[in-house]
Amino acid sequence: MSRTVYLDGDFIAEEDAKVSVFDRGFLFADAIYEVTSVLEGKLIDFPQHLKRLHRSLSELNMQEACNDKKLLEIHRKLVKANDLQEGIVYMQITRGVADRSFFYPDSETKPTLFLFTQKMNLIEAPSAKNGIKIILIEDKRWGRCDIKTTQLLFASMSKMEAKDKGVDDAWLVSDGKINEGTSNNAYIVTHDDVIVTRDISNKILSGITRIAVLKCAEKLNLTIEERPFSIEEAKNAKEAFVTSASTFVTPVIEIDAKLIGTGKPGEVSQKLREIYLQEARKVAI
Ligand code: PDD
Numbered sequence: 001m002s003r004t005v006y007l008d009g010d011f012i013a014e015e016d017a018k019v020s021v022f023d024r025g026f027l028f029a030d031a032i033y034e035v036t037s038v039l040e041g042k043l044i045d046f047p048q049h050l051k052r053l054h055r056s057l058s059e060l061n062m063q064e065a066c067n068d069k070k071l072l073e074i075h076r077k078l079v080k081a082n083d084l085q086e087g088i089v090y091m092q093i094t095r096g097v098a099d100r101s102f103f104y105p106d107s108e109t110k111p112t113l114f115l116f117t118q119k120m121n122l123i124e125a126p127s128a129k130n131g132i133k134i135i136l137i138e139d140k141r142w143g144r145c146d147i148k149t150t151q152l153l154f155a156s157m158s159k160m161e162a163k164d165k166g167v168d169d170a171w172l173v174s175d176g177k178i179n180e181g182t183s184n185n186a187y188i189v190t191h192d193d194v195i196v197t198r199d200i201s202n203k204i205l206s207g208i209t210r211i212a213v214l215k216c217a218e219k220l221n222l223t224i225e226e227r228p229f230s231i232e233e234a235k236n237a238k239e240a241f242v243t244s245a246s247t248f249v250t251p252v253i254e255i256d257a258k259l260i261g262t263g264k265p266g267e268v269s270q271k272l273r274e275i276y277l278q279e280a281r282k283v284a285i
Helices: 024-028 046-059 068-081 126-130 153-164 208-219 231-235 267-283
Strands: 004-007 010-013 031-039 087-094 112-119 132-138 169-174 177-181 185-189 194-197 223-226 239-244 248-255
Touching (some): 024 087, 031 267, 068 112, 177 185, 177 231, 194 208, 208 248, 248 267
Parallel strands (some): 132 248
Antiparallel strands (some): 087 112, 185 194, 239 248
16 A cells, blocks of 8 residues: 655655656755654654754755645644654755755755655563564764764665674674664663663763653652763673664663573663653654
8 A cells, every 4th residue: 555655745646656866865865854653643752853943954954845734734634644653754855956966066956855754563572572682783874973964874784784693783883882773862770770862972872761761860869971882891891772763661681692680671671661651752743
C-alpha cells in the first residue's frame, strides 16, 4: 500500500513525489533533517525537534521552509493520512534547486520540504528487550556533527561494517574517546551508578532524546557526568546504552566482543527507558 507523503505544499502518493535532479540535497547533501517519533498517533518532543531544526538551518545559512505552526500542522496531517500509531515522521529541508555550483545560490532559491512517515515497532523492539552488540570504529565523519545534515554515508558504512561483523551497530571513536553511535548518542553507567556521556560539541549531535533522558536521570537522582569517556571505561562499565528518537533508550550488552556487566540489559538502562517513555507520553502532542 502506498504512503501519503508531503512535498512542497502537497500531500501526495509516494510514487508521485518527484524532486529535481538539480536539487542541492541530491548533488551536495545540502540538506538537513529531523526524525520525530510517534506513539499512539502523537508526536514526541516535537518543540525540541523544531528548535534543533532552526539551529541546523541557521548554521548552514539556509532559509526556513515555512513557519513552526505550519510544520506542526503538516506533521499531524501526515500522521493522520497514514493512520500512523507508532513509528516516525522524517522531515527534510534542502537548499533547493539550482545550477550546480559549490557556492550557495542566492537567497531567492526556494527550499525543498519533504516529509514521510514510517511505521515501526518502537516499544516492542527486540533490541530494547535483548540489548544490542556494538563494535568500535574510528570516527571519520566531518567536523560538524552538531548539524543534522543528510550527509550520512560514513554512518551507513559503519553500520554495514557492524552488520558484516555480525553485530548491531557501531560507536565512533576519536583519540581513544567515544563520540557517539552511528545514529544515536552513547552512554555508560559506572560501577557507582554514574551516567557518563560525551559533552556537547561539534563531535556529536545534541540528541533530543539525550536531553530528555538526562532529565529523567536527574529525577532518579543519578549523577551525570558529561565528558569524554575512554574505550577502556566503556568496556569495563557496569552498563551501556544508546538513545535516539527511533530507539528511545536501548541497552548495549557487548562492545567489541567484550560483555558489558552481566551481558544482559542493565537495571539503570531499563529504568531510564521506562521513565523516559512515561515522560514522553506526557509531552506528546
Ligand atoms: N538519528 N547522533 C546521531 C549521529 C544521530 O543520527 C542521532 C539521531 C542521534 C540522536 O538524536 P535524537 O535523540 O534527536 O534522535 C545522535 C536519527 C534517529 C536518524 O538519523 O534516523
